[in-house]
Amino acid sequence: MTLWLTRIVPSPNSREARRDLGGSDQGIRLHQRMLQMFPDGVEGPARAAFGVLFRAEESPRGPQILLQSHIEPDSSRLPDAYGNVEKRSLDSLLSNxxxxxxxxxxxxxxxxxxxxxxxxxxxxxxxxxxxxxxxxxxxxxxxxxxxxxxxxxxxxxxxxxxxxxxxxxxxxxxxxxxxxxxxxxxxxxxxxxxxxxxxxxxxxxxxxxxxxxxxxxxxxx
CATH class of the missing domain: 3.30.70.1210 (Crispr-associated protein; domain 2)
Known part of the structure:
Protein backbone atom coordinates (compact mmCIF):
# COMPACT_ATOMS: atom_id res chain seq x y z
CA MET A 1 0.00 0.00 0.00
CA THR A 2 1.38 3.38 -1.02
CA LEU A 3 0.12 6.64 0.41
CA TRP A 4 1.12 10.16 -0.58
CA LEU A 5 0.89 13.17 1.70
CA THR A 6 0.71 16.58 0.05
CA ARG A 7 1.03 19.79 2.04
CA ILE A 8 -0.40 22.91 0.40
CA VAL A 9 0.32 26.32 1.93
CA PRO A 10 -2.15 28.60 0.10
CA SER A 11 -0.89 31.98 -1.04
CA PRO A 12 -2.66 34.93 0.64
CA ASN A 13 -2.48 36.62 -2.77
CA SER A 14 -4.48 33.88 -4.49
CA ARG A 15 -8.14 34.79 -4.87
CA GLU A 16 -9.02 31.15 -5.55
CA ALA A 17 -7.26 29.99 -2.38
CA ARG A 18 -8.94 32.65 -0.24
CA ARG A 19 -12.33 31.65 -1.62
CA ASP A 20 -11.67 27.94 -1.04
CA LEU A 21 -10.73 28.50 2.59
CA GLY A 22 -13.50 30.97 3.44
CA GLY A 23 -17.04 30.39 4.64
CA SER A 24 -18.93 27.43 6.06
CA ASP A 25 -18.78 25.64 2.67
CA GLN A 26 -14.98 25.42 2.85
CA GLY A 27 -15.07 21.62 2.88
CA ILE A 28 -17.26 21.52 -0.24
CA ARG A 29 -15.02 23.93 -2.16
CA LEU A 30 -11.85 22.10 -1.11
CA HIS A 31 -13.38 18.76 -2.09
CA GLN A 32 -13.81 20.06 -5.62
CA ARG A 33 -10.34 21.66 -5.65
CA MET A 34 -8.49 18.59 -4.38
CA LEU A 35 -10.10 16.31 -6.95
CA GLN A 36 -8.84 18.60 -9.73
CA MET A 37 -5.36 17.16 -9.13
CA PHE A 38 -6.39 13.62 -10.12
CA PRO A 39 -7.22 12.00 -13.47
CA ASP A 40 -10.68 12.38 -14.95
CA GLY A 41 -12.97 9.64 -16.19
CA VAL A 42 -12.69 7.04 -13.42
CA GLU A 43 -15.53 4.66 -12.65
CA GLY A 44 -17.42 5.48 -9.48
CA PRO A 45 -16.65 8.29 -7.02
CA ALA A 46 -13.22 9.78 -7.71
CA ARG A 47 -12.55 10.42 -4.02
CA ALA A 48 -12.77 6.73 -3.20
CA ALA A 49 -10.95 5.66 -6.38
CA PHE A 50 -7.86 7.70 -5.46
CA GLY A 51 -8.19 7.42 -1.67
CA VAL A 52 -8.48 11.18 -1.30
CA LEU A 53 -8.67 12.51 2.25
CA PHE A 54 -7.88 16.08 3.25
CA ARG A 55 -7.90 18.51 6.14
CA ALA A 56 -7.59 22.29 6.33
CA GLU A 57 -5.89 23.53 9.49
CA GLU A 58 -3.86 26.32 11.02
CA SER A 59 -0.08 25.92 11.29
CA PRO A 60 2.78 28.18 12.46
CA ARG A 61 3.06 29.25 8.80
CA GLY A 62 -0.63 30.05 8.60
CA PRO A 63 -3.44 28.06 6.92
CA GLN A 64 -2.46 24.80 5.27
CA ILE A 65 -4.20 21.93 3.51
CA LEU A 66 -3.08 18.34 4.05
CA LEU A 67 -4.05 15.97 1.25
CA GLN A 68 -3.58 12.20 1.39
CA SER A 69 -4.04 9.94 -1.63
CA HIS A 70 -3.16 6.55 -3.11
CA ILE A 71 -1.39 8.14 -6.09
CA GLU A 72 0.77 11.23 -6.43
CA PRO A 73 -1.46 14.25 -7.21
CA ASP A 74 -0.69 16.55 -10.13
CA SER A 75 -0.29 19.94 -8.47
CA SER A 76 0.17 21.62 -11.87
CA ARG A 77 -3.61 21.34 -12.22
CA LEU A 78 -4.10 23.84 -9.39
CA PRO A 79 -4.71 27.48 -10.37
CA ASP A 80 -1.58 29.51 -11.06
CA ALA A 81 0.13 30.80 -7.89
CA TYR A 82 -2.37 28.92 -5.69
CA GLY A 83 0.29 28.20 -3.09
CA ASN A 84 3.40 26.27 -2.14
CA VAL A 85 3.12 22.49 -2.57
CA GLU A 86 5.25 19.80 -0.89
CA LYS A 87 4.76 16.07 -1.52
CA ARG A 88 6.18 12.97 0.12
CA SER A 89 5.50 9.26 0.31
CA LEU A 90 4.26 7.83 3.61
CA ASP A 91 5.64 4.35 2.83
CA SER A 92 8.49 4.60 5.35
CA LEU A 93 6.15 5.71 8.14
CA LEU A 94 3.68 2.92 7.39
CA SER A 95 6.31 0.17 7.20
CA ASN A 96 7.83 1.18 10.55
Whole structure:
Protein backbone atom coordinates (compact mmCIF):
# COMPACT_ATOMS: atom_id res chain seq x y z
CA MET A 1 0.00 0.00 0.00
CA THR A 2 1.38 3.38 -1.02
CA LEU A 3 0.12 6.64 0.41
CA TRP A 4 1.12 10.16 -0.58
CA LEU A 5 0.89 13.17 1.70
CA THR A 6 0.71 16.58 0.05
CA ARG A 7 1.03 19.79 2.04
CA ILE A 8 -0.40 22.91 0.40
CA VAL A 9 0.32 26.32 1.93
CA PRO A 10 -2.15 28.60 0.10
CA SER A 11 -0.89 31.98 -1.04
CA PRO A 12 -2.66 34.93 0.64
CA ASN A 13 -2.48 36.62 -2.77
CA SER A 14 -4.48 33.88 -4.49
CA ARG A 15 -8.14 34.79 -4.87
CA GLU A 16 -9.02 31.15 -5.55
CA ALA A 17 -7.26 29.99 -2.38
CA ARG A 18 -8.94 32.65 -0.24
CA ARG A 19 -12.33 31.65 -1.62
CA ASP A 20 -11.67 27.94 -1.04
CA LEU A 21 -10.73 28.50 2.59
CA GLY A 22 -13.50 30.97 3.44
CA GLY A 23 -17.04 30.39 4.64
CA SER A 24 -18.93 27.43 6.06
CA ASP A 25 -18.78 25.64 2.67
CA GLN A 26 -14.98 25.42 2.85
CA GLY A 27 -15.07 21.62 2.88
CA ILE A 28 -17.26 21.52 -0.24
CA ARG A 29 -15.02 23.93 -2.16
CA LEU A 30 -11.85 22.10 -1.11
CA HIS A 31 -13.38 18.76 -2.09
CA GLN A 32 -13.81 20.06 -5.62
CA ARG A 33 -10.34 21.66 -5.65
CA MET A 34 -8.49 18.59 -4.38
CA LEU A 35 -10.10 16.31 -6.95
CA GLN A 36 -8.84 18.60 -9.73
CA MET A 37 -5.36 17.16 -9.13
CA PHE A 38 -6.39 13.62 -10.12
CA PRO A 39 -7.22 12.00 -13.47
CA ASP A 40 -10.68 12.38 -14.95
CA GLY A 41 -12.97 9.64 -16.19
CA VAL A 42 -12.69 7.04 -13.42
CA GLU A 43 -15.53 4.66 -12.65
CA GLY A 44 -17.42 5.48 -9.48
CA PRO A 45 -16.65 8.29 -7.02
CA ALA A 46 -13.22 9.78 -7.71
CA ARG A 47 -12.55 10.42 -4.02
CA ALA A 48 -12.77 6.73 -3.20
CA ALA A 49 -10.95 5.66 -6.38
CA PHE A 50 -7.86 7.70 -5.46
CA GLY A 51 -8.19 7.42 -1.67
CA VAL A 52 -8.48 11.18 -1.30
CA LEU A 53 -8.67 12.51 2.25
CA PHE A 54 -7.88 16.08 3.25
CA ARG A 55 -7.90 18.51 6.14
CA ALA A 56 -7.59 22.29 6.33
CA GLU A 57 -5.89 23.53 9.49
CA GLU A 58 -3.86 26.32 11.02
CA SER A 59 -0.08 25.92 11.29
CA PRO A 60 2.78 28.18 12.46
CA ARG A 61 3.06 29.25 8.80
CA GLY A 62 -0.63 30.05 8.60
CA PRO A 63 -3.44 28.06 6.92
CA GLN A 64 -2.46 24.80 5.27
CA ILE A 65 -4.20 21.93 3.51
CA LEU A 66 -3.08 18.34 4.05
CA LEU A 67 -4.05 15.97 1.25
CA GLN A 68 -3.58 12.20 1.39
CA SER A 69 -4.04 9.94 -1.63
CA HIS A 70 -3.16 6.55 -3.11
CA ILE A 71 -1.39 8.14 -6.09
CA GLU A 72 0.77 11.23 -6.43
CA PRO A 73 -1.46 14.25 -7.21
CA ASP A 74 -0.69 16.55 -10.13
CA SER A 75 -0.29 19.94 -8.47
CA SER A 76 0.17 21.62 -11.87
CA ARG A 77 -3.61 21.34 -12.22
CA LEU A 78 -4.10 23.84 -9.39
CA PRO A 79 -4.71 27.48 -10.37
CA ASP A 80 -1.58 29.51 -11.06
CA ALA A 81 0.13 30.80 -7.89
CA TYR A 82 -2.37 28.92 -5.69
CA GLY A 83 0.29 28.20 -3.09
CA ASN A 84 3.40 26.27 -2.14
CA VAL A 85 3.12 22.49 -2.57
CA GLU A 86 5.25 19.80 -0.89
CA LYS A 87 4.76 16.07 -1.52
CA ARG A 88 6.18 12.97 0.12
CA SER A 89 5.50 9.26 0.31
CA LEU A 90 4.26 7.83 3.61
CA ASP A 91 5.64 4.35 2.83
CA SER A 92 8.49 4.60 5.35
CA LEU A 93 6.15 5.71 8.14
CA LEU A 94 3.68 2.92 7.39
CA SER A 95 6.31 0.17 7.20
CA ASN A 96 7.83 1.18 10.55
CA UNK A 97 4.58 1.00 12.55
CA UNK A 98 4.81 -1.59 15.31
CA UNK A 99 2.58 -2.85 18.12
CA UNK A 100 3.37 -0.96 21.32
CA UNK A 101 4.73 2.13 19.55
CA UNK A 102 3.48 5.44 20.96
CA UNK A 103 2.38 8.00 18.39
CA UNK A 104 1.03 11.52 18.30
CA UNK A 105 -2.20 11.84 16.32
CA UNK A 106 -4.59 14.38 14.88
CA UNK A 107 -7.94 13.82 13.21
CA UNK A 108 -10.76 16.18 12.30
CA UNK A 109 -13.82 13.95 12.38
CA UNK A 110 -17.61 14.14 12.45
CA UNK A 111 -18.75 12.32 15.61
CA UNK A 112 -22.34 11.13 15.40
CA UNK A 113 -24.69 8.49 16.76
CA UNK A 114 -27.42 6.72 14.80
CA UNK A 115 -30.27 5.77 17.16
CA UNK A 116 -32.18 2.60 16.40
CA UNK A 117 -35.70 2.75 15.00
CA UNK A 118 -37.25 1.99 18.41
CA UNK A 119 -35.34 4.79 20.15
CA UNK A 120 -36.13 7.25 17.38
CA UNK A 121 -39.81 6.53 17.64
CA UNK A 122 -39.90 6.54 21.45
CA UNK A 123 -37.96 9.77 21.93
CA UNK A 124 -38.66 11.50 18.59
CA UNK A 125 -34.96 11.47 17.67
CA UNK A 126 -33.43 12.31 14.28
CA UNK A 127 -31.77 9.52 12.23
CA UNK A 128 -28.32 10.99 12.93
CA UNK A 129 -27.40 12.79 16.16
CA UNK A 130 -24.36 15.05 16.47
CA UNK A 131 -22.12 14.31 19.46
CA UNK A 132 -20.18 16.87 21.47
CA UNK A 133 -18.30 17.16 24.77
CA UNK A 134 -17.77 13.89 26.64
CA UNK A 135 -19.96 12.04 24.14
CA UNK A 136 -17.61 13.06 21.32
CA UNK A 137 -14.58 11.96 23.34
CA UNK A 138 -16.19 8.57 24.02
CA UNK A 139 -16.94 8.27 20.31
CA UNK A 140 -13.28 8.96 19.52
CA UNK A 141 -12.16 6.33 22.04
CA UNK A 142 -14.31 3.74 20.24
CA UNK A 143 -13.07 4.84 16.84
CA UNK A 144 -9.46 4.73 18.01
CA UNK A 145 -9.84 1.20 19.34
CA UNK A 146 -11.46 0.16 16.05
CA UNK A 147 -8.43 1.68 14.27
CA UNK A 148 -5.85 -0.28 16.22
CA UNK A 149 -5.03 2.48 18.72
CA UNK A 150 -5.26 2.81 22.50
CA UNK A 151 -5.72 6.52 23.31
CA UNK A 152 -3.42 7.69 26.09
CA UNK A 153 -4.36 11.37 25.92
CA UNK A 154 -7.25 13.08 24.12
CA UNK A 155 -7.92 16.74 23.46
CA UNK A 156 -11.21 17.49 21.66
CA UNK A 157 -11.77 20.89 20.09
CA UNK A 158 -15.08 21.64 18.31
CA UNK A 159 -14.82 23.25 14.87
CA UNK A 160 -17.32 25.03 12.66
CA UNK A 161 -19.85 22.81 10.89
CA UNK A 162 -19.38 22.25 7.18
CA UNK A 163 -22.62 23.13 5.41
CA UNK A 164 -23.75 24.15 1.95
CA UNK A 165 -25.00 22.82 -1.36
CA UNK A 166 -23.25 19.78 -2.77
CA UNK A 167 -22.91 21.41 -6.20
CA UNK A 168 -24.00 24.34 -8.33
CA UNK A 169 -25.56 22.52 -11.29
CA UNK A 170 -27.92 19.62 -11.82
CA UNK A 171 -29.53 17.47 -9.10
CA UNK A 172 -26.63 18.02 -6.65
CA UNK A 173 -27.46 21.74 -6.57
CA UNK A 174 -30.47 20.82 -4.43
CA UNK A 175 -28.64 18.43 -2.08
CA UNK A 176 -27.46 19.97 1.17
CA UNK A 177 -24.28 18.92 2.95
CA UNK A 178 -23.93 19.27 6.73
CA UNK A 179 -21.22 17.73 8.90
CA UNK A 180 -20.36 18.76 12.43
CA UNK A 181 -16.63 18.60 13.13
CA UNK A 182 -14.36 18.03 16.11
CA UNK A 183 -10.57 18.08 16.07
CA UNK A 184 -9.02 15.29 18.14
CA UNK A 185 -5.36 15.52 19.18
CA UNK A 186 -3.28 13.46 21.56
CA UNK A 187 -1.08 10.41 21.99
CA UNK A 188 -1.93 6.75 21.56
CA UNK A 189 -0.31 3.33 21.72
CA UNK A 190 -0.52 1.06 18.68
CA UNK A 191 -2.47 -2.12 19.41
CA UNK A 192 -2.71 -3.46 15.84
CA UNK A 193 -0.31 -2.02 13.24
CA UNK A 194 -2.01 -3.65 10.24
CA UNK A 195 -5.45 -2.39 11.25
CA UNK A 196 -3.98 1.08 11.78
CA UNK A 197 -2.47 1.07 8.28
CA UNK A 198 -5.90 0.21 6.88
CA UNK A 199 -7.62 3.04 8.76
CA UNK A 200 -4.93 5.53 7.80
CA UNK A 201 -5.69 4.73 4.17
CA UNK A 202 -9.49 4.72 4.39
CA UNK A 203 -10.20 7.42 6.99
CA UNK A 204 -12.52 7.59 9.99
CA UNK A 205 -16.21 8.40 10.28
CA UNK A 206 -18.52 10.44 8.07
CA UNK A 207 -17.87 13.42 5.81
CA UNK A 208 -14.65 12.13 4.24
CA UNK A 209 -15.42 13.99 1.01
CA UNK A 210 -15.66 17.30 2.88
CA UNK A 211 -12.54 17.50 5.04
CA UNK A 212 -13.27 14.94 7.75
CA UNK A 213 -11.69 11.59 8.55
CA UNK A 214 -7.98 12.09 7.75
CA UNK A 215 -5.98 10.51 10.59
CA UNK A 216 -2.41 11.82 10.84
CA UNK A 217 0.19 10.18 13.09
CA UNK A 218 3.87 10.63 13.91
CA UNK A 219 6.11 8.66 16.29
CA UNK A 220 6.13 10.33 19.70
CA UNK A 221 9.51 11.52 20.92
Missing amino acids: LRKGMVVNYRCVASPVRKPGATSREAYNLPPVMTLSGNSAVEWWERQSNASGLEPLHITAHPLATVRGLQGSKGPVAKQRVQHSRTQFDGTARILDAELLREKLATGIGRGKAYGCGLLSIAPAR
